[in-house]
Amino acid sequence: MSQKIDIILLAGFLGAGKTTVLNELIRSFHDKKLGMLVNDFGEVPVDGSLLKNENPELLKEGHKIYEIGNGSIFCSCLKAPFLYGLKYFEKELPELLFIEASGLSDPSSMSKILSDHNMEGSFEIRQTITLIDPVKYKALVHVLNVIEKQIEAADHVLVNKIDLVPAQDLKELLEDLKSRTSAPIQTGSFGAFDYSFILSAEASHKNAMMESCNTPATRPASLFLEGSINDEQVLKDFMSRVEGAHYRIKGFIEIGGRMLYVSDNSVGYSITETVKPGIKTGLTVLCPKENEQNIVELWKEICGIRI
Incomplete structure (x- = not known):
């Protein structure tokens, strides 16, 4: 070269x-x-x-x-x-x-x-x-x-x-x-x-x-949470309840026919409407290993969605 x-x-x-x-x-x-x-x-x-x-x-x-x-x-x-x-x-x-x-x-x-x-x-x-x-x-x-x-x-x-x-x-x-x-x-x-x-x-x-x-x-826990949600407020409740327990949350979730991009940020989180991505939809969560099980259980409790 x-x-x-x-x-x-x-x-x-x-x-x-x-x-x-x-x-x-x-x-x-x-x-x-x-x-x-x-x-x-x-x-x-x-x-x-x-x-x-x-x-x-x-x-x-x-x-x-x-x-x-x-x-x-x-x-x-x-x-x-x-x-x-x-x-x-x-x-x-x-x-x-x-x-x-x-x-x-x-x-x-x-x-x-x-x-x-x-x-x-x-x-x-x-x-x-x-x-x-x-x-x-x-x-x-x-x-x-x-x-x-x-x-x-x-x-x-x-x-x-x-x-x-x-x-x-x-x-x-x-x-x-x-x-x-x-x-x-x-x-x-x-x-x-x-x-x-x-x-x-x-x-x-x-x-x-x-x-x-x-x-x-040294790898932290990495989760992929997937499923269908019918109410955006449920998603907001989840984001609020896991605040401080993770390093990063981001991904795409479809609610009521709308594709949403979800991302935590420096002052909380944002949920914005977007186009359908060419990847599997769901939330990626990176967290300390000691918080992994609590986040999984909370996702099940709030959303009733498989992991």
């Missing part, structure tokens, strides 16, 4: 807005041939469907999406699917390959993966971008090691959703981030950032041969 494929690796905790940022990146670089490798931690990959819904002309214009679900691409449990995805893009030859890692991914081992599998001649990591949710950050950074690892791996840090936090809280957050990384930091909302740094930056050489902390032993 005469020219390497530039990788833009997008990391960030669950619900920080990575898919929103990826939509903005697609719009910013639509004049180039793009590849998107989208990693969802849940069994059913949701983010790829969202990208296709938001960008209906994406595939018609020759851009390619490759989806990997059921874990982190940096965990040994998904090594084979990740390598298949990279080999797919070796053949497709995009100018830019955006890799959206799952929110529980530690991207530290990306360079090592390329080296171990003789792919350094095909790909070059241009940037690792870590997205920060300022609402959840303070409560989680000292609890989940993966957030610290995402920050350490970053060549550029984007603090999203700043419209949701007071100015003093944002100031303290930025001070904390600067104590953890020397990477440039931008602030913004709704994925609106200056992305010109992506093409102007030198290739990344951070964390050249580091190992990821993602292992089968």
Whole structure:
């Protein structure tokens, strides 16, 4: 291969807005041939469907999406699917390959993966971008090691959703981030950032041969809740009652002939009407293992739906 494929690796905790940022990146670089490798931690990959819904002309214009679900691409449990995805893009030859890692991914081992599998001649990591949710950050950074690892791996840090936090809280957050990384930091909302740094930056050489902390032993519980619901209020009751017991909930549910996209966010949850996705409908729930059974029982109690 005469020219390497530039990788833009997008990391960030669950619900920080990575898919929103990826939509903005697609719009910013639509004049180039793009590849998107989208990693969802849940069994059913949701983010790829969202990208296709938001960008209906994406595939018609020759851009390619490759989806990997059921874990982190940096965990040994998904090594084979990740390598298949990279080999797919070796053949497709995009100018830019955006890799959206799952929110529980530690991207530290990306360079090592390329080296171990003789792919350094095909790909070059241009940037690792870590997205920060300022609402959840303070409560989680000292609890989940993966957030610290995402920050350490970053060549550029984007603090999203700043419209949701007071100015003093944002100031303290930025001070904390600067104590953890020397990477440039931008602030913004709704994925609106200056992305010109992506093409102007030198290739990344951070964390050249580091190992990821993602292992089968560190995986959280991952549930897929499916069935039919006749009342939207039932769904709202469920979302309210599981608040604080999970890391992430998202998915598609059909109620009364309406297809709804359900997602928790920094300040609660949202339910929005959407088009029918090309995937199985249901809710993906990621949670601490100790909360798994309670969430399952609550789903059965409220909805009377099989797991």
